[in-house]
Amino acid sequence: MLKLISRRLVATMVTLILVSIVAFILIELPPGDFVDSYAGKKTQGGDIISQEELMEMRIRLGLDKPVYVQYLKWIGALLGGDMGFSWEYRRPVSEVLSERIPLTLILAFTTLFFTYLIAVPMGIYSAIRQYSLGDHVTTIIGYIGLALPQFVFALILMYLGHLWFGTSVGGLYSMEFEEASWSGAKFIDLLAHIWIPVLVLGTAGTAFQMRTMRAVLLDELNKMYVTAARASGLSEFKLLIKYPVRMAINPIVSTLGWELSNIISGAPIVGLVLSLPDTGPLFINALLNQDMYLAGAMILFYCTLVILGTLISDILLMIMDPRIRVGGVS
């Protein structure tokens, strides 16, 4: 087991390094470098900058070095906590990010929690009551949840919120708490607002996990061991929870990382539409303004989160499923 986990850890490290390379490539992708855009802004302001000055600046910033040296410098600084400078906000990237990341984390994990809290029981329900009204309803919701783009869902919710309550449902706090420091009242206010982004982000995932749970459980319910257990006089509830559900939960756990990836994927666009004070609008603005150090750091952040999620789900799976633990990586 320890060997398996350590092998998984090494693989995770390799993936992280690859992701950092991808993030760096994305930073470098827009034509021109920082000096070019700096010069562009200066000359627009009427200043005259000579080529020598630009060259000097490049040397000072290390932009004349080959790309891999620049990458190593970037990643070295990153490990030391320095993520570069955001010229859109005129502040270090790490500072800008640290304000917003907690909310993104809260949002992502709340969504993940509710996804499973709802999907697993509902999946069990629609499996044991196959073709009942509830089953059909969940199926329909599932299909729509998969087809409706999250931002459209958010827009519709905002429209309905405006129609019914006359207020904007965007944001995460009421006006009076926006600038306030953390307190019990602010937390309650957050809870009153957070359900909308959670609903928007979680519906598709919940629908998908519910379908998975239902399908796997239906397969398991027809197996002989269930009949055997029933024949031995086990109560129906105990039988269900102890054997088939125990089996069916594995594919659900193994998609945990993937589910987190979906939530993270949707977060920026939903954050923008609902104007949440999380990383979403920040990320999209960074991209629109080609503030690439900020954008690169955020891609790295999103990817790291997902990779760690996958790692955790793999380890969980090993703990839960003895076949994987004993038999090696499936």
Next chain:
Amino acid sequence: MKFKTKKKEIRRIDLSSYWQLVWWRFRRHRMALIGGTILSLFLIIALFCETISPYEPHARNSKYTQGRLMGVHLFDQDDNFHFRPFVYARVNKRDPVSFRLNALVDTNERWPIYFFVKGDSYKLWGLFENEIHLFGTEKGFIHLFGTDQLGRDMFSRILYATRTSLSVGAIGVFFAFVLGLTMGGIAGYMGGMTDELIMRLIEFIRSIPTLPLWLAMAAALPREWSALKVYIAVTIILACIGWTNLARRVRSRLLSLREEEFILAARLSGCSARRIITRHMLPSFLSYLIVDLTISFPYIILAETSLSFLGLGLREPIISWGVLLFSAQNVRSIVHMPWLLLPSLFVVVAVLAFNFLGDGLRDAADPFAK
């Protein structure tokens, strides 16, 4: 299939070709049939959007900006039946308080709808000069889905957007397909180290959140590029990440096919590798490939919509569903003009239709399964 019922039917099934069996099985899926019908409708719209739409998508109607939907009536307010459908006339009145021009419904005047009327001239598929539109009015104007801020007809714009969005889907799927087939084919055919490498690459791409990556790649496109260039680049970006699923499926099909007895038989009877691949392997997983293509369509469409909605994908003057939704980005505009959200209805219907069709095809692709 029911074998027991009639003797005649047994013979029919035994003698039917593979594609016949596929069709029979597919036909049993009602939802898949509905999905297929809807998609055919979409295809017709995409092909003939110039003729079906009453106006040119960039034409502005200054008399009806931010206009509401216009209902088509057969009965007027006195319950008189009119054989020719009509819309009520609109008159512009200045609001005494805000001094804004408001279009009000004038139920005294009717604007009848005629079919195959002359209107804005256009070039069908950029080739044939024409000015006949499927429907329109001779007096006044008709905006079934209302108009946007600039008074452009939403109905026409959505039809044109259907063409763009479906074509982005088709081209994106095509690129993804070529990439997936090549990579999956190489992995499945070469095996060993190459296989391992490609599979790791696929795993890596799948482990990172797609949308942020798409966004970042799209943001890196130079701003001064023309709309057409951006269009091509966006489809390629979408394909770059969409190919992994296809590649995995192609690989696993190839691997399992390699072990099949009929392939062994072909090899024993001295067929060349090319003949084995084209004559024996390809036909037996062609149907699966079609299924995979259908299923990957909605992903590309949704991704394009999201990108364009954020202003990072396609842009005006190219119109796609996402580009149309771009103007519905803030609450104020959707509260004033909820009909700006109509394109999303088309997105949802298209994605659902593709999913249903895919479900049906998946079942039908293997007609020998019970």
